[in-house]
Amino acid sequence: MDEKNAGFWIRLGAQVLDGLCFGLPAAIIYFLITGGDTEGRLSRDILSTAYMVLVPVFWNGRTIGKRICGIRIQKLDGTSPGIGSMLLRNGLCWLLYSYTYGIAFIISIVMVIVRKDRRAIHDFAGGTEVIYDNPGL
Numbered sequence: 634m635d636e637k638n639a640g641f642w643i644r645l646g647a648q649v650l651d652g653l654c655f656g657l658p659a660a661i662i663y664f665l666i667t668g669g670d671t672e673g674r675l676s677r678d679i680l681s682t683a684y685m686v687l688v689p690v691f692w693n694g695r696t697i698g699k700r701i702c703g704i705r706i707q708k709l710d711g712t713s714p715g716i717g718s719m720l721l722r723n724g725l726c727w728l729l730y731s732y733t734y735g736i737a738f739i740i741s742i743v744m745v746i747v748r749k750d751r752r753a754i755h756d757f758a759g760g761t762e763v764i765y766d767n768p769g770l
Contacts, residue, residue, distance in 0.1 A: 638751035639704040639763040650698030686719040722759030
């Protein structure tokens, strides 16, 4: 097994932390502004997508949750992901996961658990991998 690639639990932990650090405050602000009206969901979805796409582009493959967990996204050649990679990784796969009623998402979870390189469908789409961030090595 490749020890540099981050597995399921650490990736899940980073997602949970992103939800707590970004998603929860954003949801509270959204609720305070709109009163929970669903017509304003588009602005919330755009803000959330911008966070998941742009923060890793400008923060060397990290989100707040990934930084806390010590992992990051990188392209297969070892460089930081660009906007195109992150749009494919998040946008295209969001559509895939939505239109397969979560089946593709379940397949991605299984892929991260059983594959040696720990890559999921969204990693293949974006040409990325999630690795442990060892700045000293």
